[in-house]
Amino acid sequence: MTRATTVRAVLAAAVLLVSVFITLTMSPRLGLDLQGGTRMVLQAKDSATAKADRESTDRTLEVLRQRIDSLGVAEPTLTRSGEDRIIVELPDVQDPRQAADVIGRTAQLGFHAVQGPGTEGDDTKETLPDEQGGLLALGPVKLSGAGVKDATAQFDAQQGTGWSVSLDFHKDAGREWNRLTGDAACHPAGDERRRVAIVLDGKVISSPQVDPSIACEAGLPSGSTQITGSFSAEEAQDLALLIKGGALPVPVEIVEQRTVGPTLGAAAIDASARAALIGAAATALFIIVMYRLFGALAAAALAAYGVISYAALVALGVTLTLPGLAGFVLAIGMVVDANVLVFERAREEYADRGRGSLRTALTAGFRGAWSAVADSNVTTLIAAALLFFLGSGPVKGFGVTLAIGVLVSMFSALVIARALTEIAAGSRFVSDYRGVNGIARPGRVRTWLNKREPQLFRSPRRWLLTSTALVLVAVTGILVRGVDLGVEFTGGRLVEYSTSRPVDVETARDAISAAGFTDAEVTTAGERDISVRTGEMDNDGEHALRAALADEGGATEKVRDELIGPSLGDELRRNALIALAVAVFVQLAYLAARFRWTFAVSSVGALVHDVIILVGAFAWLGRPVDGIFLAALLTVIGYSVNDSVVVFDRVRELWARNRRTPVADVANRAVLQTIPRTVNTGMGALFILVALAVLGGDSLADFALALLIGICVGTYSSVMTAVPGALLLERSSKAPPPARKRAPRRGAGAGRERRDPADNGARV
Numbered sequence: 001m002t003r004a005t006t007v008r009a010v011l012a013a014a015v016l017l018v019s020v021f022i023t024l025t026m027s028p029r030l031g032l033d034l035q036g037g038t039r040m041v042l043q044a045k046d047s048a049t050a051k052a053d054r055e056s057t058d059r060t061l062e063v064l065r066q067r068i069d070s071l072g073v074a075e076p077t078l079t080r081s082g083e084d085r086i087i088v089e090l091p092d093v094q095d096p097r098q099a100a101d102v103i104g105r106t107a108q109l110g111f112h113a114v115q116g117p118g119t120e121g122d123d124t125k126e127t128l129p130d131e132q133g134g135l136l137a138l139g140p141v142k143l144s145g146a147g148v149k150d151a152t153a154q155f156d157a158q159q160g161t162g163w164s165v166s167l168d169f170h171k172d173a174g175r176e177w178n179r180l181t182g183d184a185a186c187h188p189a190g191d192e193r194r195r196v197a198i199v200l201d202g203k204v205i206s207s208p209q210v211d212p213s214i215a216c217e218a219g220l221p222s223g224s225t226q227i228t229g230s231f232s233a234e235e236a237q238d239l240a241l242l243i244k245g246g247a248l249p250v251p252v253e254i255v256e257q258r259t260v261g262p263t264l265g266a267a268a269i270d271a272s273a274r275a276a277l278i279g280a281a282a283t284a285l286f287i288i289v290m291y292r293l294f295g296a297l298a299a300a301a302l303a304a305y306g307v308i309s310y311a312a313l314v315a316l317g318v319t320l321t322l323p324g325l326a327g328f329v330l331a332i333g334m335v336v337d338a339n340v341l342v343f344e345r346a347r348e349e350y351a352d353r354g355r356g357s358l359r360t361a362l363t364a365g366f367r368g369a370w371s372a373v374a375d376s377n378v379t380t381l382i383a384a385a386l387l388f389f390l391g392s393g394p395v396k397g398f399g400v401t402l403a404i405g406v407l408v409s410m411f412s413a414l415v416i417a418r419a420l421t422e423i424a425a426g427s428r429f430v431s432d433y434r435g436v437n438g439i440a441r442p443g444r445v446r447t448w449l450n451k452r453e454p455q456l457f458r459s460p461r462r463w464l465l466t467s468t469a470l471v472l473v474a475v476t477g478i479l480v481r482g483v484d485l486g487v488e489f490t491g492g493r494l495v496e497y498s499t500s501r502p503v504d505v506e507t508a509r510d511a512i513s514a515a516g517f518t519d520a521e522v523t524t525a526g527e528r529d530i531s532v533r534t535g536e537m538d539n540d541g542e543h544a545l546r547a548a549l550a551d552e553g554g555a556t557e558k559v560r561d562e563l564i565g566p567s568l569g570d571e572l573r574r575n576a577l578i579a580l581a582v583a584v585f586v587q588l589a590y591l592a593a594r595f596r597w598t599f600a601v602s603s604v605g606a607l608v609h610d611v612i613i614l615v616g617a618f619a620w621l622g623r624p625v626d627g628i629f630l631a632a633l634l635t636v637i638g639y640s641v642n643d644s645v646v647v648f649d650r651v652r653e654l655w656a657r658n659r660r661t662p663v664a665d666v667a668n669r670a671v672l673q674t675i676p677r678t679v680n681t682g683m684g685a686l687f688i689l690v691a692l693a694v695l696g697g698d699s700l701a702d703f704a705l706a707l708l709i710g711i712c713v714g715t716y717s718s719v720m721t722a723v724p725g726a727l728l729l730e731r732s733s734k735a736p737p738p739a740r741k742r743a744p745r746r747g748a749g750a751g752r753e754r755r756d757p758a759d760n761g762a763r764v
Contacts, residue, residue, distance in 0.1 A: 001154060002422070004226065004593060005418075005419055005422045005423060005537075008415050008416075008418055008419035009419040009421075009423070011415060011546065012148075012304070012415050012416040012419050015308060015411070016304055016307065016308065016416075018311070019307045019308045019310075019311035019312075020307060020311075022311040022314055022315050023310060023311050023314065026314045026315065027314070028310075028313070028314045028320050029091070029317055029318065029319045029320065029712065030091065030317050030319070030321075031091045031318055031320060031321035032077060032089055032091045032260075032262065032263055033262055033263045033321050033525075034262055034269060034320065034321065035091060035262055036091070036259065036260050036261040036262045036263075036523070037089055037090050037091040037259070037260060038089070038090045038257065038258075038259060038260075039087065039088070039089045039090075039098060039256075039257070039258055039259075039260045039525070040087075040088045040089075040090075040101070040103070040254055040255065040256065040257045041081070041085060041086070041087055041088075041254070041255050041256035041257075042064075042085065042086040042087075042252040042254055042255070043084065043085055043252065043253045043254075043255045044056065044057045044060060044084040044085065044086065044250045044251070045250060045251045045252065045253060046250065047250050047251055048387070049360075050249055050250050051250075052083075052084045052250045053083060053084065054080070054083050054084075054452075054565075055252070056249045056250045057080055057083065057084050057086060058080060058565065059084050059249045059723060060086065060248050060249050060250055060252060061078050061080055061565075063248055063249070063678060064078060064086065064088065064103055064248070065078055066244075066251075068090065068103065068243070069086070069240060069533055072142030075468055076088065076089060076090050076091070077089040079491075079494075079564045079565060079566070080491075080564060080565030081494060081562045081563075081564045081565075082562045082563060082564075085251065085255075085562070087494070087564070088103065089260065091319055095113075096158060100254055100257060101238075102253075103254075104128075108144075108145070108200070108201055108202075109144060109145030109148070109198070109199070109200050109243055110141040110143070110144055110145070110198075110199045111141065111143040111144075111177070111180060111196060111198055111199075112126075112140070112141060112142065112196070112197040112198075112199060112514075113138070113139040113140040113142060113180060113183060113184060113193075113196065114137070114139070114184070114192050114193055114194075114195040114196065114197050114199075114207065115137045115138065115139050115191055115193060116136075116137050116192050117134070117135060117136065117137065117138040117192050117212075118134075118135030118136050118138075119135065125137040125138070126138045126139075128199065128203070128204050129204065129423070130197070130204050131204065131205070131206065131207065131230075136195070136197060136204065136207060137191065138199070141174055142176060142179075142180045143176045143177055143180060144241055145175065146173075147169055147170050147172070147173025147174075147177075148167050148168070148169060148170075148173070148243055148244070149168045149169060149170045149173075150167070150168040150244060151165055151166070151167050151168075151239075151240040151241075151243040151244040152165070152166050152177055152238045152240055153166075153231075153233070153236035153237045153239070154166050154226075154236075154264065155233070157234075160331075162230045162231065163231040163232065163233055163235070163236035163580065163610060164226045164227060164231065164236065164764045165227040165231070165236055165239050165240050165243070165391050166224060166225075167224055167225050167226070167243070168224045169225075169226065171222065174389075176220035177219075177225065177629050178220060179219060180219070181196060181210050181214065181220040182214075182216070182217040182218055182219030182220075183217070184196055184209075184210045185210045185214040185215060185216050185217070185218060185219065186216035186217060189209070189212045190209075194209045194210050195207045195208065195209050195210075196208065196210065196628060198227055200239070200242070200243075205227065205239070206227045206228055206657040208228060217504070227239070229267050233445070234351065239252065256559070258525050259525065260523045260524065260525045260531070261273070261505055261523055261524040262505065262523070263505070263521055263522065263523050263579045264377065271695060271696055272692070272696045272700055274695060275555050275691045275692045275694070275695035275696040275700070276688070276691070276692065276696075277314070278691045278695065279687050279689070279690070279691030279692060280302075280688060282683075282687040282688070283302075283336065283684045283687045283688055284299035284302065284303075284690065285679075286683055286687060287299055287302075287336060287339070287340075287680075287684065290438070290680055291431060291438035291439070292436055292437060292438030293341050293412065293424060293436050293437050293438055293717040294343060294421050294424070294437055294438045294439055295343075295438055297420040297421050297424060298336070298339040298343075298417050298419060298421075300416075300420060301339070301412045301413065301417035301420060302335060303341075304412060304413065304416050305335055305408055305409060305411075305412035305416075308408050308411070309404060309405060309408045312404045312408060313404060316400070316404070316406070318400055318401060321330040321717065332654070335405075335409035335412060335413065336545060336680070336681055336684035336685075337376075337642065337646075337677075337681045337684075338369070338373050338409065338410070338412075338413030338414070338417075339413050339417055340676075340677050340680045340684075341369040341372055341373060341646065341677055342362075342365045342366050342413070342417075342418075343364075343365065343368045343438070343439060344446075344674075344676050344677045344680075345364070345365035345366075345368040345369045346361045346362045346365030346366075346439045347361075347365075347441075347442055347446065348365075348368075348673070349361040349364040349365055350439055350440055350524050351442050355606070357431075357489065358425045358430065358431040358437060358439060358440065359422065359425040359426060359431075361439060362421055362422065362425050362439065363422075365439075366414070366418055368653075370414075371649055371653075372645060372646045372649040372650070373410065373413065373414070374642070375591075375594055375649060376642040376645040376646060377406050377642075378590065379409055379411070379587045379590060379591065379641050379642070379671060380402065380406050380638045380641065381403060381406050381407075382583065382586050382587055382590060382644065383399075383402070383583040383584075383586075383587060383637070383638060384399045384400075384402040384403035384406065386399075386579050386582050386586060387399030387402070387579050387580070387583060387634070388400055388403070389579075398631055398634055402634075402638065412503050417664075423688040424437070425437070427662070428596050443753060444627055445675065445676045445679060446673075446676050446731070449676075450670045450672075451488045453672070454672075455668055455721075456668050456671060456672075456720075457664050457667055457668050457671075457723065457724060457727060458664075459607060459729045460664070460723075460724030460725075460728055461724070461728070463720045463721065463724040464721065464724050464725060464728070466720070467717065467720065467721040468611055470609075470613055470713075471609055471612050471613060471616075472642055474612050474613045474614065474616020474617065474619075474620075475612065475616060475617040476616075477616040477617070477620040478615060478616050478619045481619045481620055481622065482619065483615065483618070483625050484618075484619070484622060484623065484624045484625060485624070485625050485626075486535070486624040486625060486626025486627070486629070486656070487519075487521070487533060487534060487535050487564075487566070487626070488566055488625065488626050488627045489566050489625070490535065490566055491563065491564050491565040491566045492533065492534050492535040492536055492563075492564060493533075493534055493535070493536065493537045493542075493561070493562070493563055493564065493565075494531065494532070494533050494560065494561075494562050494564045495531075495532050495534075495537075495545065495558060495561050496529065496530070496531045496532070496540060496559050496560035496561075497529070497530045497531075497532070497546065497553075497556050497557065497558055497559065497561065498528055498529055498530075498548060498556070498559050499528045499530065499550075499552075499553025499554060499555070499556050499557075499559045500528070500553060500554035500555040500556075501528070501552075501553045501554040502527035502528055502553075503524075503527075503528070503530060503549070503552050503553040504524070505522055505523065505524045505530075507552050508522050508524070508530050508549060508552065508553075509522045511548040511549060511551060511552050512532060512545060512548055512549070514548065515544050515547075515548035516541075516544070517532070517534050517537075517541075517545060519534065519535065519624050519626075520532050520534040520625065521533040523533070528553070529559075530549060530553070532545060535565065542558075542561070546558060575690055576630075580634075580637075584604060584607065586602070587603075587604070588600050588604050591603055591604075591645070591648075595648050595649075595652055596652075596726075596733070596735060596738070597729075597733075597735075598726045598729035598730050598733050599644075599648045599651070599652075599722075599726050601725070601726075601729060602644075602721075602722045602723070602725035602726040602729060603641060603644040603645070603648065603722050604639060605721065605722070606644055606717040606718060606721045606722040606725070607637055607640045607641060607644075607726050609713075609721050610636055610637070610640045610710060610713050610714050610717055611633065611636070612639065613709075614633060614706060614709055614710050614713065615633075615714050617709050618706065623705070624702065625704055626702075628702060628703045628706075629702065629706055630702050630704075631703070632702075632706035632707050633706065633710070635710070636707065636710030636711065636713075636714055638707070638708075639710065639711055639714050640714040640717065640718065643678065643714055643715060643718030643719075644717075644718045645673060646674055646677065646678075646718075646720055647670060647674050647678075647722065647723060648718060648722070648723075648726070650670035650671075650673055650674050651663075651666060651667050651726075652721075652738050653670075654666045654669055654670050654673075655737050655738055656737065656738045656739060656740040658738060659737040659740075663727060663737075664727055667723050667726070667727060671719055671723060675719075678715055678718070678719070682711060682712075682715050685707075685711055686708070686711065689704045689707050689708050689711070690704075690708070692704040693705060693708065703745060724757075
């Protein structure tokens, strides 16, 4: 065993042991659908400057969303109810009282000049007690919290001042702060008028004196300042997030707070878990059949991937929801991609180049697959980072889960799987018996393609016409049938009932689904309180809904009936679209820099093709486009780009070797060489998706259906849309063929392969 293999094996064992320890000692944060959480109903109130109407309530909801994100609560649900109420649902909240305190505060921040000592009963001036209880007469607000660009809690151990909140101002607000402190500095030291009062929600939280070293009208620097006081760590952090999140447009009052059960029953969760296990087992069995011993080692690496990814999600405090878990399980199927790339390249090295050593062929396979693995994962990481930094709510959570999955998948394939396969390749038994290792014999698909050599791109326009026809069919479905936006996008109706007999959430959901409300979201609060959230529903529909529940729960009384707004509001959707557009643009730039602009444009064109067809398919099928569909759509986008990158990486490699060969012939050969990888990777994902669609129940049917359509369409477009598009664009491109990579220099150990002891170096 070489030194590099030993290092990989030790690193893999260490990471796996830490992951197992985290898995056994830490509990995951579960979402509303799996565990339930805390539901609060907030009532918006009129203020002196704003009326609590629909517009101000929607603005208040967005500010609350920022506060909740700052609290560290992932995947919350915020919905406007009626004109002036907001329903907030928080999964896995450790301290509901702290959350309620932070959420409910108005956070009106103001900076005031102090006009002198205050007097009780003086109505001519605003008088407030300072931190020590003495009264201060305050002037008008000179600077509001809107001028604060950032706020962070800091601890100063050197000067012993304890916790404080550091504020950074916007440019104009910074100049106003300079003038405010400059005017205060014109008064003598110790004078109350040399103080500046910082007021939050009508309470002076800090009123420091301007330092004696500051000259009259000079003022403090305009960039930042600090709020000092006897703050605990928790108080300083809460104050920072309140200031950073901004003031509520209108004050809110918590009128109801209670614990709610999960939106999915235990039976649905168990069914989904069984489907995930069966799908993962089928994927592992498929890989073992295709690649024998090395396939079994890859399956072991996939199991390690599952443990490490789960541990990373738990350690980082990511909230796990059922769609997120389904995407996590799907990633186990898709991570097969890197292993399949390596094994197929190793087969080529072993057969096509006549390499006699199994270890040498395997090493060459890892080296040859590296660029495709790196480029496809880098493009996905770019998208994940931009979705996290530019998105919000579920889009931000998806970015975190996606980034963790990509990083751990690369570690699994390039460290764990490589260490296991290199150790096995050193065995004489594995090397001698070609039917055991799975590498020494070419696959059936590759053998058939080498024998037939079909010419796929004699007329690229035909494939593009086929793709255009599919897009037109999808667009027709969108225009004729329309897109059925779910309640998260459109809002709907929230009805709450109280039954005379206990009804569990699974029974209630089955009864409501049988009454025709298949897409309704059902939650319970206690044994007899049932909440139903659905789209547009008339009074006849509400009577049918109540009758269905009465059949299971006896006498059923309606206790609340309100129209609700979308939980994925305009700002959230706008941020998601901006994040997605920027991600696509950055991916385009990266692919153009790493490959050619023709390859980049055709890859993005194939991506758009996949998105339109998927939305159109759901329009024709009449299925709802909701938050779960959004997660599936983002997954399909990542899958589409990965597939295109793998194909174009092979095109670039072959074209660099044969610069005088027509690019159409090069592309045809590249596609034929990558089809075994495309088929095997797609099959690995399809096993899990079919299991989720058939066995996972109604809760995952649409998610699995969207991914099944998306992966099939993405596999097609990466070959039959992206490649023909690139060939047509190359006709107008004047760029020369890609240059061939130079072989690594020998010397100082750089690029030198360690020869297998069983290989005497002879070649024919």
